[in-house]
Amino acid sequence: xxxxxxxxxxxEDLNQEWQGRFSLTRTSAAGRGFNGTCAYKFQVRDGxxxxxxxxxxxLYLRYRTDNLSYGxxxxxxxxxxxxxxxxxxxxxxxxxxxxxxxxxxxxxxxxASLIYDSAIDVDLAGGTEVTGVTSFxxxxxxxxxxxxEFNLQTxxxxxxxATFGVKWVDWSKLQDLTVQNPAGSTVVNRFLxxxxxWTVRAGLAxxxxxxxxxxxxxxxxxxxxxxxxxxxxxxxxxxxxxDRHAELTIGTAATYxxxxxxxxxxxxxxxxxxxxxxxxxxxxYTLQTKLKFSF
Numbered sequence: 001x002x003x004x005x006x007x008x009x010x011x012e013d014l015n016q017e018w019q020g021r022f023s024l025t026r027t028s029a030a031g032r033g034f035n036g037t038c039a040y041k042f043q044v045r046d047g048x049x050x051x052x053x054x055x056x057x058x059l060y061l062r063y064r065t066d067n068l069s070y071g072x073x074x075x076x077x078x079x080x081x082x083x084x085x086x087x088x089x090x091x092x093x094x095x096x097x098x099x100x101x102x103x104x105x106x107x108x109x110x111x112a113s114l115i116y117d118s119a120i121d122v123d124l125a126g127g128t129e130v131t132g133v134t135s136f137x138x139x140x141x142x143x144x145x146x147x148x149e150f151n152l153q154t155x156x157x158x159x160x161x162a163t164f165g166v167k168w169v170d171w172s173k174l175q176d177l178t179v180q181n182p183a184g185s186t187v188v189n190r191f192l193x194x195x196x197x198w199t200v201r202a203g204l205a206x207x208x209x210x211x212x213x214x215x216x217x218x219x220x221x222x223x224x225x226x227x228x229x230x231x232x233x234x235x236x237x238x239x240x241x242x243d244r245h246a247e248l249t250i251g252t253a254a255t256y257x258x259x260x261x262x263x264x265x266x267x268x269x270x271x272x273x274x275x276x277x278x279x280x281x282x283x284x285y286t287l288q289t290k291l292k293f294s295f
Contacts, residue, residue: 001055007033008061008144016068020275021081023264026066031144034058037098047107055098059120059144062089069130070271082133086179086188088126088140096120096144109155119146119170128179128187138187140179145170159207163217169197171224178268189268198222211241217253227279229260237288249290256283 008031016025037055044050068081100115121143129135149167156162171194179188199222205215216236223229237251259281265274 001037001039002035004032004034007031007059020264020277021068022070022271022273023266023275024065024067028062028064030062032060034093035098041104047105049104049106051102051104051113053098053100053102053113053115057096057098057117057120058093059096059122060090060093061122061124061142061144062087063124063140064088069133083131084129085131086126086128086138088124088138088179090122090124092123094120094122094144109153109161111154112152113150115149115151117147117149119173120144128181137182138179139181140177142177143173145173161205161207163201163203163205165199165201167197167199169199169224172196186268188266190266191263192226194224194226194228195222197224213239215239215251223258223260226262227260229258229279231258232256245293245295247292247294249288249292251288253286253288254283255286257281 008029010027010029012024012027014020014025018025035055035057037053039051039053041049041051064085064087066083066085069084070081096118098115098117100113102111102113104111121141124140124142126138127135128138147167147169149165151163151165153161153163174192174194176192177188177190178186181187199219201217201219203215203217205213207213214236215238217233218235219231219233221231221233223231233253233255235251235253237249240248240250242248259279261276261278263274263276265276
């Protein structure tokens with residue numbers, strides 16, 4: 001199996017009049033991942049199989065953030081806000097690996113799998129520009145966390161399937177974000193203080209007939225801190241077999257995000273200013289469709 005995806009993405013767009021504009025007005029961060037996975041299945045006894053899994057991951061990252069810098073023109077009584085942009089990206093990908101195994105009993109629709117993905121170190125380079133004032137090269141390094149995921153599915157009655165999964169992500173290793181200039185001085189130092197992420201999900205599916213399947217899911221995702229608080233998701237969906245080769249899937253979900261607080265203070269700044277915030281507890285709704293062809 002091979003795929004390309006965007007495993008990490010952040011988009012923040014804040015009012016330039018807010019009190020924290022000297023720390024942040026906009027963030028755009030994205031990752032591009034390339035994954036390859038191989039599996040080999042062998043029989044351990046009649047109707048029982050073990051599947052060995054291994055693979056490799058390549059990851060590119062880009063991080064851009066905008067804020068305002070406070071400064072003075074001549075004469076000193078004239079003060080303005082200078083738009084400032086940090087833009088760094090990885091020219092070379094970070095490398096990681098994957099290993100795992102599954103145990104399968106097809107007769108009872110039983111499959112249990114355990115997958116480990118290693119941490120990935122990524123180096124980023126680019127520049128910082130203070131509009132109309134100065135610009136300089138900037139460098140950063142980040143370690144994207146390792147993870148361990150367990151999934152279980154089993155038949156519980158004729159045409160009924162139950163699923164359960166839990167995933168751990170080692171976000172606590174990412175405690176700060178630092179950016180340096182060519183002289184080795186830190187120009188951005190933000191405390192993140194992330195905690196480990198845990199995701200627990202369960203589902204129930206029923207095959208109504210040869211062309212219609214129904215399903216429901218429930219999920220809890222423990223927040224890792226800052227703007228990432230706990231979320232609770234509830235989803236339902238259906239799969240419709242259009243013909244021998246085509247299947248249409250339609251699903252919808254409601255997600256509740258709990259309230260929380262965060263801190264965007266740049267500890268490298270000499271101003272001594274702090275930027276803290278809090279947020280409410282919204283609901284979000286999604287609709288997903290998928291059309292799958294098989295031959």
